[in-house]
Amino acid sequence: MLNRNVWRVLLPVVLAIMAGIGWLIMDRPHRDIAGENARFKLVPEELVAILSKEDSIAGHYLNAVVELYAVVASDDGERVTLKGGVVASWDSSLSHRQLEEGELLRLKGRVTGYDGLFEEVRMDGLVLVAPEAE
Numbered sequence: 001m002l003n004r005n006v007w008r009v010l011l012p013v014v015l016a017i018m019a020g021i022g023w024l025i026m027d028r029p030h031r032d033i034a035g036e037n038a039r040f041k042l043v044p045e046e047l048v049a050i051l052s053k054e055d056s057i058a059g060h061y062l063n064a065v066v067e068l069y070a071v072v073a074s075d076d077g078e079r080v081t082l083k084g085g086v087v088a089s090w091d092s093s094l095s096h097r098q099l100e101e102g103e104l105l106r107l108k109g110r111v112t113g114y115d116g117l118f119e120e121v122r123m124d125g126l127v128l129v130a131p132e133a134e
Contacts, residue, residue, distance in 0.1 A: 033091060033110055033125035038067035044084025047121050051114035058114070067108045067129060075099040080107070080126060088123035096128060105129075 040047075040061065047066065051058045070082040075098055079089050088109045090096050099105070106129035112122045 030093060031110070031125065033065055033108065034094060034127040036065045038108055039064045041067045041069070044068055044070050044082045044086040044121070047111070048085040048114075048119065051111070051121050052116070052119065054114070054116075061111050062113065064111055065108060066111050066123070067106060069106050070104070072099045072101055072103045072105070074101060082107075085119055086121045086123060088126040091125045091127050094127060 042050075047061070047068065051061060068082065068086065070084065070086065073081040073083045075081075077090075077098060079087060080099060081087050088107070091109075107126055108129050109123040109126035112124050114121055
């Protein structure tokens with residue numbers, strides 16, 4: 001009888017603590033890629049070459065903020081394809097302008113991985129750093 005009463009009190013307390021921990025983990029703030037300093041500054045061809053090797057050095061680039069000096073191949077408003085093999089999705093929390101094909105500029109985003117089938121580097125959280133003066 002005493003054991004059953006202890007479980008009736010202890011079980012809801014443990015469940016409430018676990019729910020609180022889960023809520024704290026899920027309610028972390030959004031990563032501010034625009035505010036972070038880039039760990040690496042490259043052109044898309046260099047980034048593709050590094051990540052295509054899939055060695056220990058490539059692991060340093062995963063989940064890192066990278067600044068790219070690149071030429072735009074296409075922009076559909078949600079994803080940008082850069083010449084050299086990089087496909088990146090825009091940071092949806094910030095507004096951005098439509099990029100034109102052939103435009104040379106600096107972009108910053110988080111590297112999410114390398115797609116060996118398409119031989120492309122995938123990025124997200126893309127933000128425009130500064131357009132280059134002509």
